[in-house]
Amino acid sequence: MVSVGPRFFALLVVSVFLFYLTVIHYENRLASLQSRLAYVERHMSSPPESFPRDETIVIYNRVPKTGSTTFMGIAYDLCVRHNYNVIHLNTSKNAHVMSFVDQVEFAKNITSWKSRLPALYHGHIAFIDFATLGLSQRPVYINLVRRPLDRLVSHYYFLRYGDDFRPHLVRNRAGNTETFDDCVKLKHSDCNPHLMWMQVPFFCGMMAFCWEPGSREALEHAKYNLAHHYLLVGTTERLEDFVALLEAIMPDMFAGAGRSMERVGKSHLRRTQKKKELPTGTKQIIRQSEVWQVENEFYEFVQEQFNFVKHKTMTSVGGKLTPLQRGYHYEKLRPK
Incomplete structure (x- = not known):
């Protein structure tokens, strides 16, 4: 039997102890790596249904005779490509105001109809404030407005002669050939x-004061709603710029909208037939009315806001609007 000296024994004990520490060190590293791997698997390799769905809801409460048919042609052209739903809201007798019960039901329906999200709803209805209905999910609003007198004249002749979208449909003023100018001179009700x-x-909404012609309270409320609830409001006269901005702001829905507009046609799909240019005197008579003054003030407000958004979002390259480069970045992320 070989005798083991004290020195050798001490060396053996130290070696075993160091080996033990090495094993513990690598076990700890292995446990740490396994923990990190489990975290990555939980957050990066989860089944698809665990990821949040795109539940965007866009409401286009389209004002009549503002070029909305042209814009909706673009939306219908893009919805299949970008996998979202376009749904038309049809109200009884084309009413612009819904009962409070219908408002609540409509709001609950579109926020809970998950199989139809993301979605773009459109219809000739006034603004609905989802916050007042107690719902946490709120839609994105967009819209177009038009010079007030131009919109009125277009509607006047539309009721008499229709448009080139459905040229054979007989409108409810068909056969009445009185010009808008004569209507103003004779002070008839249609003008x-x-x-x-x-x-x-x-834009004001479904409250009673909103529908009092010339109401300054309605004007201020309309401005407030535009500033606080609308993603973008453009004008009929600058429809191409509106489409370009939407394409930059919401590419998930509107990427390719500019090319789609070229396919659909840059001119409106619905052109009112036989519109006549108004004499200066007739325009002056209309512009003396309080209703025109309030409506025109709102139109100018929209123009100012739209110009501001465009200036801060787009630049012109070769005569074509292009999104500005990103103006922010992230830094000093902690912990690393």
Whole structure:
């Protein structure tokens, strides 16, 4: 039997101890790696249904005679490619105001109809404030407005002659050949400035004061809603710029909208037939009305806001609007 000296024994004990520490060190590293791997698997390799779905809801409460048919042609052209739903809201007798019960039901329906999200809803209805209905999910609003007098004149002749979208459909003023100019001179009801009261109430909402022609309270509420609830509001006269901005702001829905507009046609799909240019005197008569003044103030407000958004979002390259380069970045991320 070989005798083991104290020195050798001490060396053996130290070696075993160091080996033990090495094993513990690598076990700890292995446990740490396994923990990190499990975290990555939980957060990066989960089944698809665990990822949040795109539940975007866009509402286009389209004002009549503002070029909305052209824009919706673009939306229908893009919805299949970008995998979202376009749904038309049809109200009884084309009412612009819904009962409170219908508002609540509509709001609950579109926020809980998960199989139809993301979605773009459109219809000739006034603004609905989802916050007042107690719902946490709120839609994105977009819209277009038009010069008030131009919109009224277009609607006047549309009721008499229709448009080239459905040229054979007989409108309810068919056969009445009175010009808008003559209507103003004779003070007939079809050209009453009160009929211009449409764009302000559409943005103001479904409260009673919103529909009082010329209401300054309605104007201020419409401005407030535009500033706080609408992603983008453009104008009929600058429809191409509106489409370009939407394409930059919401590419998930509107990428390719500019090319789609070229396919659909840059001119409106619905052109009112036999519109006649108004004499300066007739324009001056209309512009003296309080309704025109309030509606025009709102139109100018929209123009100012739209110009601001465009200036901060787009630049012109070769005569074509292009999104500006990203103006922010992240830094000093902690912990690393």
